[in-house]
Amino acid sequence: MALFGTDGIRGLANRDLTAELALDVSVAAAHILVESSSNKDHRPTAIVGQDSRASGEFLEAAVVAGLTSAGINVYRVGVLPTPAIAHLVAESKCDLGVMISASHNAMPDNGIKLFARGGGKLDDAIEARIEARMGEDWERPTGRNVGRAINDDTATERYLKHLLASVQTPLKGLKIVVDCANGASSHVAPEAYRRAGAEVIAIFNQPDGWNINDDCGSTHLHQLRDAVIREGADVGIAHDGDADRCLAIDAAGNEIDGDHILTILARGFKARGVLKGDTVVGTVMSNLGFMHAMKDAGITVVTTPVGDRYVLENMIANDYSLGGEQSGHVIMRDLANTGDGILTALALLQEVVRTGKTLQELASTMVRFPQVLINVKDVAKDKLSQSAVIATAVKSAEDRLGDSGRVLLRASGTEALVRVMVEAASDSLAQEVAQQLAEAVKKEISL
Numbered sequence: 544m545a546l547f548g549t550d551g552i553r554g555l556a557n558r559d560l561t562a563e564l565a566l567d568v569s570v571a572a573a574h575i576l577v578e579s580s581s582n583k584d585h586r587p588t589a590i591v592g593q594d595s596r597a598s599g600e601f602l603e604a605a606v607v608a609g610l611t612s613a614g615i616n617v618y619r620v621g622v623l624p625t626p627a628i629a630h631l632v633a634e635s636k637c638d639l640g641v642m643i644s645a646s647h648n649a650m651p652d653n654g655i656k657l658f659a660r661g662g663g664k665l666d667d668a669i670e671a672r673i674e675a676r677m678g679e680d681w682e683r684p685t686g687r688n689v690g691r692a693i694n695d696d697t698a699t700e701r702y703l704k705h706l707l708a709s710v711q712t713p714l715k716g717l718k719i720v721v722d723c724a725n726g727a728s729s730h731v732a733p734e735a736y737r738r739a740g741a742e743v744i745a746i747f748n749q750p751d752g753w754n755i756n757d758d759c760g761s762t763h764l765h766q767l768r769d770a771v772i773r774e775g776a777d778v779g780i781a782h783d784g785d786a787d788r789c790l791a792i793d794a795a796g797n798e799i800d801g802d803h804i805l806t807i808l809a810r811g812f813k814a815r816g817v818l819k820g821d822t823v824v825g826t827v828m829s830n831l832g833f834m835h836a837m838k839d840a841g842i843t844v845v846t847t848p849v850g851d852r853y854v855l856e857n858m859i860a861n862d863y864s865l866g867g868e869q870s871g872h873v874i875m876r877d878l879a880n881t882g883d884g885i886l887t888a889l890a891l892l893q894e895v896v897r898t899g900k901t902l903q904e905l906a907s908t909m910v911r912f913p914q915v916l917i918n919v920k921d922v923a924k925d926k927l928s929q930s931a932v933i934a935t936a937v938k939s940a941e942d943r944l945g946d947s948g949r950v951l952l953r954a955s956g957t958e959a960l961v962r963v964m965v966e967a968a969s970d971s972l973a974q975e976v977a978q979q980l981a982e983a984v985k986k987e988i989s990l
Contacts, residue, residue: 549850761871
């Protein structure tokens with residue numbers, strides 16, 4: 544089983560993801576860095592950050608120990624969003640970035656995300672090379688050849704400067720509520736929105752090591768919805784634990800997902816002439832309503848497998864400027880080389896101010912098709928594509944839905960489950976078809 548999933552390494556902290564594993568991965572990554580460096584006299588450098596999980600403390604210590612023992616100088620930046628690490632790696636011209644986070648997962652999990660020079664996520668081939676090098680014998684540096692660990696107290700302010708450089712239209716007059724998921728954005732997100740000119744009410748911004756993503760953040764929007772209505776706010780912004788996602792709530796309490804946000808930004812980018820190729824990159828999970836809205840706006844949609852890394856790869860290969868996922872990962876390549884929830888929110892809020900329209904009005908240009916997603920757990924997900932019975936069930940469902948719906952079954956890249964997604968003309972039909980397919984998956988490939 545591969546160690547790296549679609550978004551780095553992830554698992555139950557201190558059970559699946561141990562200090563020993565974190566150290567081994569860091570040493571192997573250091574070896575790849577040193578060997579691939581064109582300047583053999585240059586001592587490689589790395590930036591290491593984390594979200595607010597308690598387990599991040601011992602995992603950070605292990606990562607720093609592994610890198611420095613292999614001769615890498617490490618800059619510790621503490622608790623910051625994942626996209627901050629990507630930005631700081633690029634800005635500082637470091638050789639490696641390490642983010643210790645399990646993103647939107649529950650607190651007991653944790654993960655390791657690696658960033659290459661320039662701040663992009665490592666490609667699959669390099670991850671495979673790192674995995675292959677773990678546990679090998681190696682000659683350890685001594686004396687002045689070991690790496691050093693330095694605390695970087697300037698990182699937060701440098702990231703805020705980067706965020707605010709994207710603000711061309713001040714947010715004066717907007718009242719927003721931001722749900723920080725008790726995670727990595729708890730300080731920097733409210734500060735960024737305040738400095739951009741908005742009136743800000745922050746909730747779930749008191750991390751204690753245990754409460755990250757606990758009934759809050761982008762995967763639990765009900766409390767943000769209540770706060771937006773209670774406070775009479777114009778917009779609610781929700782981030783996940785590492786703040787690479789952004790979802791929103793409008794003033795009426797409606798959920799604005801990643802497809803809605805991409806629709807609003809794509810139309811705004813096109814109107815200002817900055818949507819390269821009049822194209823936006825989505826994924827196979829993008830809602831049919833998004834596809835129709837883009838067609839109506841004269842915008843082409845290119846789809847990729849699920850995962851913001853694949854969206855970015857397509858954007859780079861074809862020089863596109865905007866892409867993202869329904870889950871709230873949005874990449875604006877002229878501003879950043881990875882998905883950034885705070886940058887996304889700042890762009891969305893500026894569209895509200897620029898147009899003089901409410902978020903509800905802007906989002907109404909996309910009519911979302913009813914979509915049902917069922918996670919089927921405890922199944923042999925690697926056997927999904929091998930089952931003729933499941934393939935027949937999918938074909939039957941597609942014939943039933945016709946052009947007014949679609950079916951997608953995929954194995955999760957980060958969790959031990961199969962995701963069954965159905966879109967249809969009505970909620971009841973989508974639910975019925977999805978349930979039938981989920982039962983077929985459970986029956987055929989159950990562990």
